Amino acid sequence: MNKRQSSLETTILIIELLKRIPKSWGITAQELKAQLAEIGMDRDIHTIQRHLKSLVESSHFPIDMDDRSKPYGYRWSNQAVGFTVNSMSIQESLILQMAHETLKNLLPSSLMDSMSGFFEEANRNISHAQDPAKEIQWLSKVVVAPETQPLLPPELQxxxxxxxxxxxxxxxxxxxxxxxxxxxxxxxxxxxxxxxxxxxxxxxxxxxxxxxxxxxxxxxxxxxxxxxxxxxxxxxxxxxxxxxDEARFTFGEGRKVKLSFRINKDAGLHILESRLSEDQTYSEHEDCYEISASVVDSRQLEWWLNGFGEDAWDISCQAVDKEAEV
CATH class of the missing domain: 2.30.30 (SH3 type barrels.)
Structure with a gap:
C-alpha cells in the first residue's frame, strides 16, 4: 500500500469515527470497532484507541473522554455541534422534526440521545432558513387525528x-x-x-x-x-x-374468525374504503351493506362492533379452520 492510499484510508477511518461519536452519551472504542466492522472497516482495537486519543488531544474537535473507569467512553462536548459530512436540506429537516415525536417512544433512549445533534441541526436549519415562516407554518398545517377519544398519556418515569x-x-x-x-x-x-x-x-x-x-x-x-x-x-x-397481528395487545388470543354483519350505509361506507382484511367482500342492499371478512377475534373487535349500536345487525363470527387458511 503506497503512502497516499494509506493516508486516504486513515482519513476515511477518522471521518467514520467522528460520525459515530454521540453527543449525549459515551461510546467505547469496542463499540465503535463493532460499528465499523458492520460497514466493512474491520480495524484492530489498538488502532481505534490510538485515533480516539489523537482526536481528544486535538484542538480541532471538542471531544471528551470519560476515563473514570474502563472501558473509556467518548462523546462530543456539550458545546459541540457534532459532525456531519453534509448538512440537511430544509425538506429533510422538516421530515426529521416531524418524526421526532413518534421516534422518541419507539427507539432506545441511547439512540435518541445519539440523534440529538441531528434534531438540533434540523431545528437550526428551519429557524435560519431564508424564508422560515413557510417551514414553521408547515408544522402547524399537518396533524395526526385520533380515531378514538383522545387520552393524555399516563405518567412515565x-x-x-x-x-x-x-x-x-x-x-x-x-x-x-x-x-x-x-x-x-x-x-x-x-x-x-x-x-x-x-x-x-x-x-x-x-x-x-x-x-x-x-x-x-x-x-x-x-x-x-x-x-x-x-x-x-x-x-x-x-x-x-x-x-x-394476533391481537394480543387488544385482548385477543390469535383466533381467526369469519366475521359477517349488516350495517347501515351511512355508518358502513368507510369500511368499504378502509377494509377489515384483504379478503373482505360485500354486497349492497337497498338500506345496508352486507360485509364479510376474516379477522382476529378480540375484545377490541367486540367493542368496535358494539360501537355501531343499532346501525349494525345480523352479526356472526364463525371460527376459521387453520388448515383452510394455509
Whole structure:
C-alpha cells in the first residue's frame, strides 16, 4: 500500500469515527470497532484507541473522554455541534422534526440521545432558513387525528424508560418493581422482548424469569427498573409483529374468525374504503351493506362492533379452520 492510499484510508477511518461519536452519551472504542466492522472497516482495537486519543488531544474537535473507569467512553462536548459530512436540506429537516415525536417512544433512549445533534441541526436549519415562516407554518398545517377519544398519556418515569429500552436493545435481563392493575407491588426479573405503543400508552412484552409464556406489562405501572449486565438469547420462537397481528395487545388470543354483519350505509361506507382484511367482500342492499371478512377475534373487535349500536345487525363470527387458511 503506497503512502497516499494509506493516508486516504486513515482519513476515511477518522471521518467514520467522528460520525459515530454521540453527543449525549459515551461510546467505547469496542463499540465503535463493532460499528465499523458492520460497514466493512474491520480495524484492530489498538488502532481505534490510538485515533480516539489523537482526536481528544486535538484542538480541532471538542471531544471528551470519560476515563473514570474502563472501558473509556467518548462523546462530543456539550458545546459541540457534532459532525456531519453534509448538512440537511430544509425538506429533510422538516421530515426529521416531524418524526421526532413518534421516534422518541419507539427507539432506545441511547439512540435518541445519539440523534440529538441531528434534531438540533434540523431545528437550526428551519429557524435560519431564508424564508422560515413557510417551514414553521408547515408544522402547524399537518396533524395526526385520533380515531378514538383522545387520552393524555399516563405518567412515565424517564429513568424507567431509559432502563427498559437499554435492556431491550442489549438483550439483557431487567429487574423491575411493578404495580399491577389491582394495586399489588411485586419485584420481578424479566426478559424484555418487544415494545409497543398503543395510543398514548407503552407496553412491554416480556417473559418472567423461570417461565416460558409471554406477558404484557404497562410501562407506566413500573415503579422502578434496572437493566442488568446479564445477557440472554432472544427466543427464536417470538415474533413481535406476529404477536401484534394476533391481537394480543387488544385482548385477543390469535383466533381467526369469519366475521359477517349488516350495517347501515351511512355508518358502513368507510369500511368499504378502509377494509377489515384483504379478503373482505360485500354486497349492497337497498338500506345496508352486507360485509364479510376474516379477522382476529378480540375484545377490541367486540367493542368496535358494539360501537355501531343499532346501525349494525345480523352479526356472526364463525371460527376459521387453520388448515383452510394455509
Amino acid at each position: 424517564p429513568e424507567v424508560f431509559n432502563q427498559v429500552s437499554c435492556a431491550l436493545y442489549n438483550n439483557c435481563w431487567l429487574d423491575i418493581t411493578y404495580r399491577n392493575a389491582g394495586g399489588d407491588v411485586k419485584e420481578k426479573t424479566i426478559m424484555p422482548l418487544g415494545l409497543a405503543q398503543q395510543g398514548p400508552r407503552l407496553y412491554l412484552v416480556c417473559r418472567f424469569k423461570g417461565y416460558e409464556d409471554d406477558r404484557i406489562l404497562a410501562l407506566h405501572r413500573m415503579i422502578s427498573a434496572r437493566s442488568t449486565s446479564m445477557p440472554f438469547e432472544h427466543p427464536v420462537n417470538f415474533d413481535l409483529k406476529q404477536y401484534s
